[in-house]
Amino acid sequence: MKKVKVKLPQELIYPHPYILKSKIIEIDEGIKDGDEVLIINEKNKIIGTGFYNSSSYKTLRIHTYREFKELTYEEIKKRIEKAFLNRLLYFDRNESFRVVFSESDFLTGLIIDKFSDGFVFQINSLGMERKRDLIVKSLKELFNPLFIYEKSDGTGRKEEELPEFKKLHFGNLKNPYLIFTEGLYFLIDIEEGQKTGFFLDQKINRLKLGKYAKGKICLDLFSYTGGFTLHFLKEEAERVFVVEISEKAISLLKENIRINNFPEKKVKIIEGDVFEKIYEIENWKIKFDLIVNDPPSFTHKKRKKENALRAYKELHSKIFDILNKGGICATFSCTQAVGINDLIENLTGVQKNKEFLIHIKDFLFQSPCHPVSLYFPESFYLKGLVLLKE
Ligand SMILES: C[S@@+](CC[C@H](N)C(=O)[O-])C[C@H]1O[C@@H](n2cnc3c(N)ncnc32)[C@H](O)[C@@H]1O
Known part of the structure; x- marks a missing residue:
């Protein structure tokens, strides 16, 4: 077994799973990118086992703490099964949910989403790339799935110098693929859609916000294929206005409205940039009772946070101007x-410059199929506020 010695600022049992190149003080000869290595500290104490990739700033990625353990077929299968069983605390086994959430399930650089009987996975680390066949074999063995599709096109792959890779590894995939989830049909574009095709992290929040929609005039900003819109229609919203920039997402949204038998005339779809369209909407003099603001992550970088906050300020200011008094706004950061x-x-x-009060009614977070691990703070990423304008 090959070793890498690191110097970490603190002697922690569970240090952050990414160890930067600058922290490496000694490395055994012959270690190649993608290898699994034993990671030890200055005092020769074992930190754990991880993947090595000199091309990535995440040079070491720990997948096992306190011992040397390679991710063999048996080990990968065991970890996927454990992650799946953990989800059954919240979800029925036939549902659609995220089965593996990377570091939170001790499978760094691996995401697995289950859509009914089909599985979509995404690899984001060079080490995990070497385990591709074992992942496919584990999924076949554990779940006897309808299909296994790999959609490895995440931004994380660039950091690891990995090219985009998409492949149907097993079974038949009829794309777009139809799922039934939270009482609604959704067509999801697994091959070309965003992420793995559907935002499973908003599963629970769509149900929660749907509860405010009955008889209301709603606005779904950054709608994608209509996750929130469909729930508003299901709960008998009077009208739903939708703004989304992606033409492909809008065409699926239209299909989703049709296959659920909701009246088309209840929905006004506005294709374009929310930052422009929100000013047009303001000119229409319509006021809304319920607004959802679920933008893409304006930045992943702390140093660009100011830009993201400026964007939020502009959005929030406009949203509250077009929201009725007594209306509800849910705003998210992913x-x-x-x-x-x-x-x-x-x-x-x-609120400082407005003649109304904003109250926080509720706090929303990512669905429990995206568990948060305290040793990996990045796993806590989606949060939202339900706000009342008074
Ligand atoms: C986080 S996703 C929204 C997910 C959605 N709420 C759901 O429940 O599935 C963000 C969406 O914003 C869209 N988008 C990104 N920038 C946009 C912009 N400037 N104006 C409108 N839509 C935008 C993306 O195409 C994507 O569909």
Whole structure:
């Protein structure tokens, strides 16, 4: 077994799973990128086992703490099965949910989403890339799935100098693929859609916000294929206005409305940039009772946080102008760089110049199929506030 010696600022049992190149003080001869190595500290104490990749700033990625353990077929299968069973605390086994959430499930650089009987996985680390066949074999063995599709096109791959890779490894995939989840049909574009095709992290929040929609005039900003819109329609919203920039997402949204038999005339779809369209909407003099603001992560980088906060301020200010008094707004941040306190401060700033009060009614987080691990703070990324304009 090959060793890498590192110097960490503190002697922790569970240090952060990414160890930067600058922390490496000794490395055994012959270690190649993608190898699994034993990681020890200056005092020769074992930190754990991880993947080595000299091309990535995440030069070491720990997958096992306190011992040397390679990710063999048996080990990968065991970890996937454990992650799956953990999800059954919250979800029925036939549902669609995230089965593996990378570091939170001790499988660094691996995401597995289950859509009904089909599985979509994404590899984001060079070490995990070497385990591809074992991942496919484990999924076949554990779940006897309808299909296994790999959609390895995440931004994390660039950091590891990995090219985009997409492949149907097993079974038949009819794309777009139809799922039934939270009482609604959704067509998801697994091959070309965003992420693995569907944002499973908002599963629970869509149900929660749907509860405010009955008889209301709603606005779904950054709608993607209509996750929130469909729930508003299911709960008998009077009208739903939708803004989304992606043409492909909009065409699936239209299909999703049709296959659920919702009246088309209840929905007004506005294709374009929210930052422009929100000014047009303001000119229409319509006021909304329920607004969802679920933008993409404006930045992943702490140093670009100011830009992201400026974007939020502009959005929040406009949203509250077009929201009825007594109306509800749910606003989300899906980047770790903008935390829940940042959202609150941002709204406090917005309210200062307005003649109304904003109350926080509820706090929303990522669905429990995206568990948060305290040794890996980045795993806590999606948070939202339900706000009342008074
Ligand atoms: C986090 S996703 C929203 C997910 C959605 N709420 C759901 O429940 O599935 C963000 C969406 O914003 C869209 N988007 C990104 N920038 C945009 C912009 N400037 N104006 C409008 N839509 C935008 C993306 O295409 C993507 O569909």
